[in-house]
Amino acid sequence: MHGDRVMQVLHPGEHCGVAADAAVTAVPGAVLSVLTADCAPVLMWSTDPARPVVGAAHAGWRGLYDGVLERTVDAMRVLGADQIEWRLGPCISAVAYEFGHADLTTMALRFGPDVVAATADGAPALDLSAAVWSAMRATGTDQPDRRLPPCTATDAGATGSPTYFSWRARRDSGRQAGLIWIEPGDG
DSSP: OOSOOEEEEOSTTTTTTOOOSEEEEOOTTOOEEEEESSSEEEEEEESOTTSOOEEEEEEOHHHHHHTHHHHHHHHHHHTTOOSEEEEEOOBOOGGGOBOOHHHHHHHHHHHOGGGEEEOTTSOEEEOHHHHHHHHHHHHTOOOOOOOOOOBTTTOBOTTSSBSSOOHHHHOOOOOEEEEEOOOTTOO
């Protein structure tokens, strides 16, 4: 939806098909999924096995600006998560993400100068990964090793064919799915 709506899942299948940008749960067996093309999928989990909680968020630039990641972390903490780790999945890289000057300035004011980049052609670009890192750093979550995720627009497989769906690069209508759940019996 490119917003900041976070759903709390209280039983497997609840809210299935409901439009939102993030979901959290403490229910074993409830699978959370997030669909993305060029936006950033962010999967989160609590590290305390006595209080398992997971979250999945779709972080497009508008949702990031509106605080979808912060709201997801807050919702996980309400469910008992204390220490939270996270991973960033495939999303568009700055080299392929041309961005308007006004919106780029708005994002830089919110997330800092690291989000300002340039495309391969030298046009202004948003570093979406840097914006995700900035938002997650502000939540005080544990930081995984900082590695860049694959680029949905430019990464190609062994055959040279695109590996991921990208709306901006090819107008692909498909999506990648990021999934996370608590195994029944964990904790």
